[in-house]
Amino acid sequence: xxxxxxxxxxxxxxxxxxxxxxxxxxxxxxxxxxxxxxxxxxxxxxxxxxxxxxxxxxxxxxxxxxxxxxxxxxxxxxxxxxxxxxxxxxxxxxxxxxxxxxxxxxxxxxxxxxxxxxxxxxxxxxxxxxxxxxxxxxxxxxxxxxxxxxxxxxxxxxxxxxxxxxxxxxxxxxxxxxxxxxxxxxxxxxxxxxxxxxxxxxxxxxxxxxxxxxxxxxxxxxxxxxxxxxxxxxxxxxxxxxxxxxxxxxxxxxxxxxxxxxxxxxxxxxxxxxxxxxxxxxxxxxxxxxxxxxxxxxxxxxxxxxxxxxxxxxxxxxxxxxxxxxxxxxxxxxxxxxxxxxxxxxxxxxxxxxxxxxxxxxxxxxxxxxxxxxxxxxxxxxxxxxxxxxxxxxxxxxxxxxxxxxxxxxxxxxxxxxxxxxxxxxxxxxxxxxxxxxxxxxxxxxxxxxxxxxxxxxxxxxxxxxxxxxxxxxxxxxxxxxxxxxxxxxxxxxxxxxxxxxxxxxxxxxxxxxxxxxxxxxxxxxxxxxxxxxxxxxxxxxxxxxxxxxxxxxxxxxxxxxxxxxxxxxxxxxxxxxxxxxxxxxxxxxxxxxxxxxxxxxxxxxxxxxxxxxxxxxxxxxxxxxxxxxxxxxxxxxxxxxxxxxxxxxxxxxxxxxxxxxxxxxxxxxxxxxxxxxxxxxxxxxxxxxxxxxxxxxxxxxxxxxxxxxxxxxxxxxxxxxxxxxxxxxxxxxxxxxxxxxxxxxxxxxxxxxxxxxxxxxxxxxxxxxxxxxxxxxxxxxxxxxxxxxxxxxxxxxxxxxxxxxxxxxxx
Numbered sequence: 071x072x073x074x075x076x077x078x079x080x081x082x083x084x085x086x087x088x089x090x091x092x093x094x095x096x097x098x099x100x101x102x103x104x105x106x107x108x109x110x111x112x113x114x115x116x117x118x119x120x121x122x123x124x125x126x127x128x129x130x131x132x133x134x135x136x137x138x139x140x141x142x143x144x145x146x147x148x149x150x151x152x153x154x155x156x157x158x159x160x161x162x163x164x165x166x167x168x169x170x171x172x173x174x175x176x177x178x179x180x181x182x183x184x185x186x187x188x189x190x191x192x193x194x195x196x197x198x199x200x201x202x203x204x205x206x207x208x209x210x211x212x213x214x215x216x217x218x219x220x221x222x223x224x225x226x227x228x229x230x231x232x233x234x235x236x237x238x239x240x241x242x243x244x245x246x247x248x249x250x251x252x253x254x255x256x257x258x259x260x261x262x263x264x265x266x267x268x269x270x271x272x273x274x275x276x277x278x279x280x281x282x283x284x285x286x287x288x289x290x291x292x293x294x295x296x297x298x299x300x301x302x303x304x305x306x307x308x309x310x311x312x313x314x315x316x317x318x319x320x321x322x323x324x325x326x327x328x329x330x331x332x333x334x335x336x337x338x339x340x341x342x343x344x345x346x347x348x349x350x351x352x353x354x355x356x357x358x359x360x361x362x363x364x365x366x367x368x369x370x371x372x373x374x375x376x377x378x379x380x381x382x383x384x385x386x387x388x389x390x391x392x393x394x395x396x397x398x399x400x401x402x403x404x405x406x407x408x409x410x411x412x413x414x415x416x417x418x419x420x421x422x423x424x425x426x427x428x429x430x431x432x433x434x435x436x437x438x439x440x441x442x443x444x445x446x447x448x449x450x451x452x453x454x455x456x457x458x459x460x461x462x463x464x465x466x467x468x469x470x471x472x473x474x475x476x477x478x479x480x481x482x483x484x485x486x487x488x489x490x491x492x493x494x495x496x497x498x499x500x501x502x503x504x505x506x507x508x509x510x511x512x513x514x515x516x517x518x519x520x521x522x523x524x525x526x527x528x529x530x531x532x533x534x535x536x537x538x539x540x541x542x543x544x545x546x547x548x549x550x551x552x553x554x555x556x557x558x559x560x561x562x563x564x565x566x567x568x569x570x571x572x573x574x575x576x577x578x579x580x581x582x583x584x585x586x587x588x589x590x591x592x593x594x595x596x597x598x599x600x601x602x603x604x605x606x607x608x609x610x611x612x613x614x615x616x617x618x619x620x621x622x623x624x625x626x627x628x629x630x631x632x633x634x635x636x637x638x639x640x641x642x643x644x645x646x647x648x649x650x651x652x653x654x655x656x657x658x659x660x661x662x663x664x665x666x667x668x669x670x671x672x673x674x675x676x677x678x679x680x681x682x683x684x685x686x687x688x689x690x691x692x693x694x695x696x697x698x699x700x701x702x703x704x705x706x707x708x709x710x711x712x713x714x715x716x717x718x719x720x721x722x723x724x725x726x727x728x729x730x731x732x733x734x735x736x737x738x739x740x741x742x743x744x745x746x747x748x749x750x751x752x753x754x755x756x757x758x759x760x761x762x763x764x765x766x767x768x769x770x771x772x773x774x775x776x777x778x779x780x781x782x783x784x785x786x787x788x789x790x791x792x793x794x795x796x797x798x799x800x801x802x803x804x805x806x807x808x809x810x811x812x813x814x815x816x817x818x819x820x821x822x823x824x825x826x827x828x829x830x831x832x833x834x835x836x837x838x839x840x841x842x843x844x845x846x847x848x849x850x851x852x853x854x855x856x857x858x859x860x861x862x863x864x865x866x867x868x869x870x871x872x873x874x875x876x877x878x879x880x881x882x
Contacts, residue, residue, distance in 0.1 A: 075101060075139060076122035078168050079111050080179075084485075085868045087167040089121055093138045101139070104147035104154060108140045108182060113252075115140065117182045119149065119172050143182065146446065149175065150465060152500040159496050165858060165867040165874050166486035174488070175461040177438035188228065188240060188249050189221035190214065202246050209235045210242040217249060266301040267317050270327040273297055279325055288316040293325065301329060350389070354382050357528050358389045365393045365468065365504055372495060372505040374475075374520040376512055377530030378768060379739025380537060380703070383508045384414060386530075387471045388421050390506055395425070395451050399468030399503075403454045404490060406477030407697055412678035414473065415454050422452055429455030429462060457482065457490040460497065467501040470494045474700060475507040475516060476732055478879050487875040491516070510739060511732040511770055514777055518788040533743075540710070540741040540748030542766040544757045557657075558650060563711045563751040564657060570709040571661055571690055575746065577709035578702075579693045580737045581650055590617065590628065594637035599629070605838040611648060622840040650713065651693055658691075666694035699737035705744030712737050715754040715762060722835065723881055724786045727761040731773045734765035785850065787877070793849040793857060794878040796834065798871050802843040806831065809845040812866065816849070819860050826851040848881060 076089040092109050094101050101107065101120060109118040118139075149157070153175055160171040173179055203211050213232055217223060229236045243249040269276055276297055283290040292312050295302060304314065320326040350358065357375065364371040377383045391401040405414055408430045418426050427441040427450045444450040446463050453462045457480050460470065472480070472494060480490035491507070498505040507516060507525065520527040533539065545560045555561060570577045590599045590610050599608050601619035608617035610628055618625040631638050647667045654663050666680045677697070684692045685704050692698055692707075718730045734752060742748020754762055764773035782789055795812065799805035809831035817828055827850045834844040849857055854876070866872050 072126050073101075074124045074126050074136065075107070075120045076124070077107065077109055077118035077139075078121050078172055079109060080117040080119070080169050080173060081111070084167055084170070084870060087169075087868065089168070090118075091136050092118070093126070093136050094123075095138045098139055098142060101142070102147055104149035104151070106143040106148045106176070108143065110137050110140060115182070117143065119169075121154065121168070148446075148463060150463070152467070152497065153461075153463065155500050156493065156497045160486060160488055160493065163492070164486045164488055164876050165861060167868075170486050174458070174486070175463065177442060186225040186251055187222045188217055188225070188243075188251055189223075190217050191248060191250050194248070199248065202248060206242055206246070207239075210239040213239040214243055214248060222252070264331055265304045266329045266331070267292075267296070267304070267307075267321075267326050268301045268329055269293075269296045269325070270321075271325055276325065288312055289320055292316055292320060296326065348385060350385065351382065351532070351534055353530055353532055354385060354389075354534075357386055357530060360526070360528060361386070361390050361504065361506065362393045365390065365397070368397075368399075368468075368502050370499040370502055370505070372498070372525045373507065373528055374512060374516055374525040375506060375508040375528045375530070376517070376520075376770070377508065377510060378533065378539065379510045379736065380533040380539075380743045381510075381530035382534040383473070383510075383530065384417055385534075387473065387506065387508065388418060390469055390504070391418070391452060391471070392421065394468035394504075395422070397468060398451075399466045400445065400448070400451045400464040401453070401469045401471070402459060402462055402464060402467065402494075403452065403471045404459055404473065404480075404494070405454065405456060406474045406479045406700065408456055408677055412681060413702060418452060418454060425450055426452045426454060429453055429459040460490050460494050467497065467503045469504045469506060470498050471506045471508070473508050474736075476509045476511050476513040476728075477700070478729070481879045483880075485873060487873075487878070489877060489879075492877070511735050514728055514774065514781065515788040517774060518778065535745065537742060537744065538747065539768050540708075540738055540750045542738055542750040542752060542768075544762065544766050545751055545753045546757045547753050547755050558653060558713060559657065559711070560751065560753050563753065566709050566711065566749055566751050567658060567661075567691070571658060573708075575708040576684070576687070576689075576704065576706045577691045577711065578698050578707055578737070578740050579650070579654070579691060579711045579713065580699050580733075581647055581693070581695065581713040590640060592632035592635065592637055592640055594639045595632060595635040597632055597634040599633070603838070603841045604836065606836055621836065647693060647695060654691060654693065661691055662689045663691045663693055664689040666692060666698055696733060699733055699740065702740055703743055704740070706746070707740055708742055708746045708748050710737055710741040710748070710750045712750070712752045715752045716756040716759065719756060719759060719761065724781070724784065725879065725881075727759070727773075727777060727780075730759075731761040731765050731777075734762065735768060735770070738765065738768065790850050790852055791854045792878055792881070793851075793854055794875040794881060795847040795849065795861075795866070796873040796875070797831070797845045797847075798842045798873065800841055800843070802837075805843040805845045806833075808871065809847055812864075812872070813847050815864055816847075816857065816860055819856075825853065826857060846881075 073094045075092050075094050077092050078089050090111070103120055103123060105120045107118050107120060109116055149172070157171040157175060158168065160166065160174070161168045164171075203214060209232070213228065213236070216228075216231065225236070228240070232239065240249070240251075244251060271279070276293055280290060280293050280297075283293065288311070291310055295310055295312075304317075307313070307317070317326060317328075321328060361373060375383055375386060387403060391403065394401050403414070403418070415426065415428055427444050429438060429441055441450070441453070442463050445453055446465065448465060453459050453464065455462075472491060475491060482488050495505055497503075512520070516525065519525055543562055545562050547560065550560050567577055590608065591597070599617060600606065601608055601622065601624055603624055604619055604621045606619065606621055608619055608626070611618055615628050616625050617628050629640060632640060647665055651663055651665050654661065664680055664684060666677070680692075681702060683689060687706065712734060715734055716730065718726050718733070738750040738752070741750050752762065752766060756762065760776045761773060764770070781787065797805050797809040797812065799808065813828055813831055829848040829850065831845045831847050834846050837843060851857055861867055861874065867874055
């Protein structure tokens with residue numbers, strides 16, 4: 071062993087942020103920077119990432135025993151140099167550990183699975199051992215006898231043999247020091263293989279051998295079959311009434327041989343493989359002509375493609391990716407939600423076939439691992455997925471496309487709180503790749519940066535196929551109420567839906583809520599049923615007659631009487647997707663309605679199945695939450711209804727107007743994308759708000775001018791940077807006092823130039839989630855670098871009761 075590896079151990083602990091030295095054994099002499107390895111750490115085994123190497127000399131000394139690396143997880147280095155640099159940048163910029171940053175680049179949170187295993191302690195005198203066992207119940211004695219014959223045995227296998235009393239028996243044996251417990255590690259993702267059988271001799275020899283198989287009909291059938299087919303899969307043998315024993319006999323005779331091949335798991339295999347010829351519009355051609363020269367230069371450049379809904383942005387992405395693939399470089403295409411993946415995958419597969427792999431969290435770890443393997447081996451050149459796909463192990467990156475770049479789902483809500491757009495920009499910069507951001511409603515920050523020249527601004531102002539933007543009608547729900555109409559579906563929307571159904575066209579209804587009702591209230595005493603673990607009301611779900619918390623997922627049966635005053639005047643208030651579905655059924659009993667929200671899309675590929683069914687015309691109305699408003703291009707959709715358009719405007723968040731404008735504009739853009747005119751009804755209690763008025767005319771510039779002035783006057787992004795610090799505690803007073811102490815510590819070092827402002831501490835709007843109280847501190851600054859340095863110096867970034875969110879999109 072003459073080399074030392076500096077290994078970042080994949081530990082969940084935030085207070086351990088350092089690398090550890092491990093010796094590289096001769097058997098693993100090929101190891102280099104970027105490999106994933108298995109290492110001992112304490113009395114357990116962990117995954118690790120090699121981040122540096124050094125030579126071992128006689129002068130080298132260590133404070134601790136240097137243990138050797140135990141094994142490798144892959145057949146090549148997982149991290150390229152640029153991936154490693156990106157991980158280090160994430161660690162520094164978002165104030166997380168290097169392990170947390172590197173963990174983002176692997177499928178699942180770790181590449182290995184640790185499991186307890188048990189064996190007997192050797193060296194015990196027989197008489198002493200028997201005396202101890204005689205005092206124990208029969209179950210520990212049976213487990214001990216089993217371990218004596220089969221050791222070491224993993225816990226899962228022992229449970230299969232001994233059932234429920236396994237752990238109690240093991241505890242008795244451990245307490246009496248008869249057995250020892252260790253941990254074993256195995257790869258979390260195991261490649262999947264298929265086995266086939268083929269001839270091991272020449273066909274002419276097989277013909278002769280066939281004549282000798284008198285009285286052996288099964289062997290004769292198999293030899294005859296192998297003469298017709300090169301290989302036969304084991305899974306297909308039963309079709310010809312051939313058993314594995316028959317195969318084994320021919321293999322033993324040297325006539326046949328087994329062939330093992332890896333099967334790459336792919337839920338999207340065979341999707342969208344009909345190639346279509348697309349003619350670009352003049353506007354599209356001008357746009358792509360500006361992008362391709364920068365791709366040819368192979369230098370970092372970022373573009374913002376601002377195109378109205380239906381203007382053909384996806385085709386621009388396809389043409390740009392095609393130019394990258396011609397250079398034999400790879401592409402990452404990001405979409406904001408899994409619900410949008412299916413359609414864009416289909417479009418790309420029409421052009422690129424099996425060169426496309428898909429990556430998102432609904433796929434199994436095995437599927438993600440196989441997709442990443444194809445990218446590493448360069449047998450695929452394009453990866454499409456949600457935000458985590460930005461970490462894909464592409465080896466020769468040429469472009470990163472971020473579709474609907476304004477979407478808030480590109481921000482990771484868990485630690486580390488990275489923003490996909492920032493990570494993509496850093497990765498593209500390191501690899502000399504193009505970054506292409508696209509949206510009909512760009513984020514205010516991105517559009518401002520484009521105005522300042524940090525992105526090259528490209529625009530598409532016309533819809534393809536000469537289709538027009540839909541007409542939008544704003545319905546003031548206050549007037550509906552004044553006229554005695556209390557339905558959640560206004561009269562104009564009812565009329566629009568009736569006309570649409572009569573023409574055998576389709577409609578989309580957007581409601582930014584799920585469940586049957588938003589809360590359950592007792593009309594006798596006013597009690598609202600809230601979650602016991604969170605400071606929010608429980609939501610009623612009609613299909614299961616259950617109340618559910620949408621934060622901690624706690625649930626309970628819906629009560630018939632009030633739990634406080636025992637009154638039977640329990641009523642359900644507000645409108646959820648389930649209740650709206652029920653109301654649509656009453657108004658339009660002949661309409662075929664399908665619902666798409668978090669509750670109906672829990673299963674794998676559920677989004678794609680719903681959208682595919684709706685696209686085929688199997689349903690008349692698609693009803694759902696935000697996921698129905700984005701990305702879908704269905705020609706027969708001519709009507710869109712938006713319920714509670716202003717609900718987000720009431721949130722105490724400076725981005726509420728931006729969120730409202732984007733959602734309404736995107737939802738309205740689903741209508742009239744074919745050769746039929748589209749119509750949209752927006753229902754609101756605040757029709758005068760500039761975000762709603764601008765969305766009704768599809769006018770981003772009007773919205774942007776008013777929004778940017780409001781941001782400037784209050785010095786909110788893009789005119790400042792934000793950092794949100796949240797203190798957690800099961801004790802409300804402790805959470806508050808800790809937050810106040812932190813605010814005082816940070817305030818002592820503030821510069822006197824008024825460039826930085828500390829807002830708070832203040833209780834989070836949802837003050838308790840899952841029995842944990844939350845207190846926020848918001849820091850607004852022209853430059854966060856000094857504040858970040860203070861946070862590191864005070865070790866706030868390593869505390870388990872503190873969460874840091876750099877550039878938060880949600881300040882609630």
